Amino acid sequence: MAGLVVDCHAHNITKAIYPRELFVGRFTLPRFMVNGLCDAIEDGLDMCLPLRLAWKFLPGKLQRFENLIRLYLGTMEDQARALHAAALSAGVGQVWVLGLDIPDVGNYGPVSLAKNLQAQLAVLEALPGMTGGVLVPFYPFDPRRDGAAVSAIARMSGGRFRGVKMYSALGFNVEAVGDPKAAWSRNMCEAFEAFEAEGWPVVVHCSGGGIRGPEVHEGDMKWLSSPERWRPVFKRFPKLRVCFAHGTGEAGFLTLPNPKPNSWAWHLRDLMLRYEGVYADVSFHSGMVESPGKYRMRFEKVLSDAVRRRILFGSDAPLCFGEYSYKHLISAARESVPGLDTVLASNARDFLGV
Numbered sequence: 001m002a003g004l005v006v007d008c009h010a011h012n013i014t015k016a017i018y019p020r021e022l023f024v025g026r027f028t029l030p031r032f033m034v035n036g037l038c039d040a041i042e043d044g045l046d047m048c049l050p051l052r053l054a055w056k057f058l059p060g061k062l063q064r065f066e067n068l069i070r071l072y073l074g075t076m077e078d079q080a081r082a083l084h085a086a087a088l089s090a091g092v093g094q095v096w097v098l099g100l101d102i103p104d105v106g107n108y109g110p111v112s113l114a115k116n117l118q119a120q121l122a123v124l125e126a127l128p129g130m131t132g133g134v135l136v137p138f139y140p141f142d143p144r145r146d147g148a149a150v151s152a153i154a155r156m157s158g159g160r161f162r163g164v165k166m167y168s169a170l171g172f173n174v175e176a177v178g179d180p181k182a183a184w185s186r187n188m189c190e191a192f193e194a195f196e197a198e199g200w201p202v203v204v205h206c207s208g209g210g211i212r213g214p215e216v217h218e219g220d221m222k223w224l225s226s227p228e229r230w231r232p233v234f235k236r237f238p239k240l241r242v243c244f245a246h247g248t249g250e251a252g253f254l255t256l257p258n259p260k261p262n263s264w265a266w267h268l269r270d271l272m273l274r275y276e277g278v279y280a281d282v283s284f285h286s287g288m289v290e291s292p293g294k295y296r297m298r299f300e301k302v303l304s305d306a307v308r309r310r311i312l313f314g315s316d317a318p319l320c321f322g323e324y325s326y327k328h329l330i331s332a333a334r335e336s337v338p339g340l341d342t343v344l345a346s347n348a349r350d351f352l353g354v
């Protein structure tokens with residue numbers, strides 16, 4: 001039976017919690033243009049002349065970029081309200097908003113990320129009340145922070161958050177689970193023990209791209225993000241529920257039924273078949289919008305395979321907003337993702353444990 005779509009992967013990112021240099025680096029537009037747009041909008045100016053000219057030639061795209069930049073430069077509450085409105089108009093019943101805790105090492109200019117973490121948590125935990133339960137917050141769990149396990153468990157038990165988001169490319173290797181020499185690994189064990197016992201879900205960034213921690217070498221990012229790093233975690237916590245976000249990317253994800261040996265998809269599939277709590281989300285694959293027929297055919301193979309109950313849908317909003325509006329993305333996904341509002345929505349509920 002058809003129901004509402006569950007979007008398992010979205011963000012709330014403003015300049016208070018996501019440094020401008022990282023934000024600007026995400027665009028396909030040249031950096032000087034994005035910086036120019038940011039400056040102009042921050043200064044309350046209308047667009048400068050070169051941008052107006054560029055606008056003439058790229059109208060749709062620049063308008064979308066401007067909207068995304070305005071969301072980024074606005075308040076966390078405004079961004080949440082925009083996402084809520086977009087979800088309602090696109091017929092999406094629930095959107096999971098994944099928190100982000102980027103380590104503050106003082107090299108991101110004037111932004112104090114550590115200070116703003118508390119503000120972010122306050123906004124995140126207010127989301128269900130603000131949006132009638134449509135936006136569902138995930139706590140940003142970085143096991144390296146002092147008291148990280150205690151805070152994550154407290155916020156989960158209080159019902160304020162529905163799961164945690166982890167981002168190992170920010171600089172930690174989860175293989176250190178149980179290593180007495182890594183003090184922070186105690187936080188990981190303590191949290192995973194509680195999460196496994198309570199059935200609370202963990203979403204982990206799993207892609208060669210995205211944000212890398214300030215002390216992480218570019219070449220190590222992919223290694224830190226690989227599903228393979230999680231094998232010792234599942235040996236120790238075999239029932240832990242973990243969603244590998246981005247599902248190793250478009251090419252890798254769609255090969256899940258028959259992956260290349262030793263590829264990320266191969267490890268992911270192996271983990272899915274061995275452990276009951278292993279999931280992957282498809283946030284966000286451009287093929288869903290750009291070549292819906294082809295994407296649908298390949299996706300049908302994933303859904304007729306043994307891993308079909310482990311697949312979740314995600315939009316990566318608002319990061320996709322430079323390319324597509326939310327409504328456009330969801331209506332394209334209705335065509336290109338079979339089971340979007342049936343089996344995938346039901347997988348999302350299983351993962352959440354409701």
Ligand SMILES: [Zn+2]
Nearest residue numbers: 009011283316
């Ligand atoms: Zn994301």
